[in-house]
Amino acid sequence: MCTVCGCGDAATLDRGFHFHADGTIHANHHHHHGPDLHFGLGAAGVSVPGMSQARLIEVETAILSKNDQLAAVNRARLAVLRTLAVNLVSSPGSGKTTLLCRTVGELQGVPLAVIEGDQQTANDAERIRATGAPAVQVNTGKGCHLDAEMVARAMDALAPRTGSLLFIENVGNLVCPAGFDLGEDAKVAVLSVTEGEDKPLKYPDMFTAARLALLNKIDLAPYCDVDLDLYEANLRRVNPGIEIIRLSARTGEGFGAWTGWLRAQLLAKALAA
Amino acid sequence: MHEMSLCEGIRSIVEEQARAHAVARVTRVRLEIGRFAGVEKQALSFAWDIVMRGTPAEGAELVMLDVPGQALCFDCGREVDIEERLSPCPLCGGGKLVPTGGQEMRIKDLEVI
Numbered sequence: 001m002c003t004v005c006g007c008g009d010a011a012t013l014d015r016g017f018h019f020h021a022d023g024t025i026h027a028n029h030h031h032h033h034g035p036d037l038h039f040g041l042g043a044a045g046v047s048v049p050g051m052s053q054a055r056l057i058e059v060e061t062a063i064l065s066k067n068d069q070l071a072a073v074n075r076a077r078l079a080v081l082r083t084l085a086v087n088l089v090s091s092p093g094s095g096k097t098t099l100l101c102r103t104v105g106e107l108q109g110v111p112l113a114v115i116e117g118d119q120q121t122a123n124d125a126e127r128i129r130a131t132g133a134p135a136v137q138v139n140t141g142k143g144c145h146l147d148a149e150m151v152a153r154a155m156d157a158l159a160p161r162t163g164s165l166l167f168i169e170n171v172g173n174l175v176c177p178a179g180f181d182l183g184e185d186a187k188v189a190v191l192s193v194t195e196g197e198d199k200p201l202k203y204p205d206m207f208t209a210a211r212l213a214l215l216n217k218i219d220l221a222p223y224c225d226v227d228l229d230l231y232e233a234n235l236r237r238v239n240p241g242i243e244i245i246r247l248s249a250r251t252g253e254g255f256g257a258w259t260g261w262l263r264a265q266l267l268a269k270a271l272a273a
Numbered sequence: 274m275h276e277m278s279l280c281e282g283i284r285s286i287v288e289e290q291a292r293a294h295a296v297a298r299v300t301r302v303r304l305e306i307g308r309f310a311g312v313e314k315q316a317l318s319f320a321w322d323i324v325m326r327g328t329p330a331e332g333a334e335l336v337m338l339d340v341p342g343q344a345l346c347f348d349c350g351r352e353v354d355i356e357e358r359l360s361p362c363p364l365c366g367g368g369k370l371v372p373t374g375g376q377e378m379r380i381k382d383l384e385v386i
Binding site for chain 2: 054055056057058059060061062063064065066067143144145147175176178179201204205208236237238239240241
């Protein structure tokens with residue numbers, strides 16, 4: 001734990017600073033291991049003196065409007081850079097990081113960077129960096145999802161190149177990340193065959209929000225008594241427009257379709273700018 | 274889902290409004306919560322008292338107004354009201370429905386003194 005402000009694990013508090021949910025930046029009180037960001041929980045409360053009689057103030061504001069505004073800023077920034085941001089969402093253990101490591105390997109020559117979101121540890125960013133790609137770990141503390149501000153700060157740290165690919169690996173969670181726009185171009189849901197065919201029905205919001213679903217670990221399908229067509233039918237039930245690619249991050253099967261999809265999106269982004 | 278974060282979002286909007294309108298105290302906050310917004314009302318109420326502590330809305334009543342769920346049926350192409358996210362289309366019985374309404378999470382108004 002950081003002994004100065006009481007948040008998190010010192011091993012992940014890198015770069016000499018970390019950020020809190022209330023916007024506080026804690027600097028210069030810890031070690032330097034790598035370009036990782038740490039978000040803890042902050043408390044703020046301001047009471048404003050004043051006086052008036054009882055009345056009603058019309059607010060009509062979305063609760064997540066602040067996040068949405070920051071996401072719009074991220075989106076504008078990515079548009080200027082012609083950088084394609086892909087928000088990878090899934091349950092923990094679906095194989096997102098393994099998938100990313102292989103994707104980095106197969107996309108040699110394409111400039112890319114990775115933002116890794118987890119509650120704790122810098123393990124995933126270290127795995128990505130081992131492939132040679134720049135990565136920044138964002139630790140959310142107790143947070144169950146990445147938000148637009150965390151991604152903005154991570155982008156500051158990574159400084160993505162023009163015309164590059166930015167992967168955002170969200171916190172493994174099939175619920176909350178669906179509701180938080182990060183400014184990404186597309187959410188890509190990773191669903192592994194070990195999770196059960198009914199996951200899209202149990203967590204429809206995530207699969208409704210995704211443009212593409214990657215049905216991962218298909219090399220394990222023969223051992224899991226699963227029906228891949230049923231996975232697809234359930235995905236299409238909650239999101240009739242969803243694209244689906246079957247692949248295995250371990251064997252590389254199906255990766256041509258996935259990297260082809262990425263290259264096509266990257267080209268579309270370059271042409272749209 | 275993330276009721277604590279939602280409460281923190283509400284807090285920052287309430288504090289902004291209180292500042293802008295020179296409000297001493299917020300006595301009631303009304304939210305509009307869509308049927309498909311994924312908000313667990315009990316969890317939101319639980320987080321409410323804790324998160325609002327020390328703000329002008331400390332002790333304020335929290336009122337949650339339901340917004341019905343609407344969806345587009347991909348089988349018959351019509352927009353329909355549905356009770357649950359996985360309810361079939363009430364017109365054609367189809368099962369492929371994409372929500373078009375009922376996902377909102379909004380602060381409607383504040384009662385202040």
